[in-house]
Amino acid sequence: MNAEEIKSTLKKYNLQSWSKQRNLNPIPVEKADGIYFWDYDGNRYSDMSSQLVNMNLGFGNKAIGDAIKEQVDKFCFVGPSFGAESRAKLAKKIIEVMPDNMGKVFFTNAGAESNENAIKIARMFTGKSKVFSRYRSYHGSSFGSGNLTGEPRRYALEPGIPGFIKFFDPYIYREPIEFKSEEEATKYYLQKLREQIIYEGPDSIAAIVLETITGSNGVIIPPKGYLPGVRALCDEFKILMICDEVMTGWGRTGTMFGFENFGIKPDIVTFAKGVTCGYVQLGGVVVSKKIAEYFDDNMLSCGLTYSGHPLACAAGLACVNYYEEAHILSNVKEVGKVLGERLEEIKVKHASVGDVRYIGLFSAVELVKDKKTKEPIVPYGRDPEGIMGKILGKLRERKFMTYTHENMILVAPPLIITKEQLEEELAKLDEVLDTVDKEFI
Structure with missing residues (x-):
């Protein structure tokens, strides 16, 4: 053509x-x-x-391309229940670059699927149903991740799924209050979030989902102390903290993951995009050791035909290694x-x-x-x-x-x-x- x-x-x-x-x-x-x-x-x-x-x-990128070609010559696909070397090596590598509280990874095909499955995992693990996310957010456009999304791209999905609660970003530039410092702004936003948690009933809230740094909706960077404060609220009310690292993961902010800039350890991390840089589709959900152990004896009701696709994992392993080696x-x-x-x-x-x-x-x-x-x-x-x-x-x-x-x-x-x-x-x-x-x- x-x-x-x-x-x-x-x-x-x-x-x-x-x-x-x-x-x-x-x-x-x-x-x-x-x-x-x-x-x-x-x-x-x-x-x-x-x-x-x-x-x-x-x-x-030759390293990624060569890894894909090498896997093609071995085999292109086996189902998620079979052992594939690229899948095993990438899973191990991802846990190694994560904080020490993380245990296992569930592979998906993209960011939307990662967020879909993170919601399911949080609800299964906690036995609670409500999920908090922010108005200025984008988490995907499939039905679950689209209900997590707060900005106008969610409108086509409405009326939405019950139990998805929205709160406001710490968007200081557009806040009518003139804060004296970032710390003062943090105190204000955390107080409002805490109030909303209490009004919604902490015993019904499974997770708070945040883009670690709000992405397409303005690269809104949280003020000093905000993310540690959200972490503290989650601990206080036994709510899981889920960091959506689909955009900020894999080096974008100068650290391997965006949350590393703020000194926190999430319970669940979702990723996609930069894990393979688009050479083959891949995403994932990383869960804490405590959550991983729960599914030793409880059914993980998540499944995808292409979970941990061997070609994608080969690309991912080469990609993550390249971040470090280069x-x-x-x-x-x-x-x-x-x-x-x-x-x-x-x-x-x-x-x-x-x-x-x-x-x-x-x-x-x-x-x-x-x-x-x-x-x-x-x-x-x-x-x-x-x-x-x-x-x-x-x-x-x-x-x-x-x-x-x-x-x-x-x-x-x-x-x-x-x-x-x-x-x-x-x-x-x-x-x-x-x-x-x-x-x-």
Whole structure:
């Protein structure tokens, strides 16, 4: 197929997620390497969102590709009840890089499935039914994970499943209260969460599920003491703490997992994306030793045909080993420092930039109409004039490829990006924001 044949065939036969289908214009990709991909006309694009914040190691990683090929030559598939070397080795490796309270991993195919099964495990283990999650959150779009999700992508699932309770993020930038410090904000948010737990009945709450750092909904980083405070509430009321590490896991924040930045040990961790960087689909649920021991004598009512798929596990093992052998975390910390410095400069320079938030190579630029009032450049849950789409189009013209959500531009490049590459791409973002300042506010 040539480029036009690929595009026209996709538009005729394929439904694309989160889109009105009529005016779609997918870029046919001919080749890719590192942080770049090329269309059939030879144009080079920079992947500044790691596709869907999953291709942490970029395109064309030979170690992962070779591991997949080696497994193909052995066998491509055996069911979850059989022994596969790649499955065994990856399970062991994951527990080794987790905190010392963790016991076993249940493999899934993606982040949504990981969160689905985490909910089931929490309910089975505790015998309780309610699950707390936050309004500004995305945990997947299948029925269970979609009910966990708090933002507008949950609406298509409503009326939803009973027992899913929402609470608010510690979103200090948008809070009408002027806090004197992060610690003061933490105290306020924890008091409100504690009150809600009491009102819902602690004896009915199985788990509190949090994206360790809120992802697509704005890279909202919890204030000092917040996550340890949630951990303390969970301990007090015998509620499981589940950290959704689908985006923040596997080096994105400069530590192997996002929760390591905050000195906590969850009871359950969900992951996907960066465990294989998209080379083969894989996700998982890691449970504490205490939870793992419970299922020694109680039925684990979770099952997937492709749980621990041998090809995916081979890719995952190569990927996790590569993080360590190539010192990826060091690069994230080093280049992430530059990202933070440049974003702060962009915030000062541009009238349309209300806030920037960043940790490691995970960041968001929040766009506003007015810095003083903090009015978002588009209303929450709506973009009637297509402003964010137009801004995204201007970035695309400059071959800076990412995605937007609400009034946020996400900047989350592959973890292999160099300082020089980052500087080159942020100059494009800076240029587009000049236009935003003039045309959209």
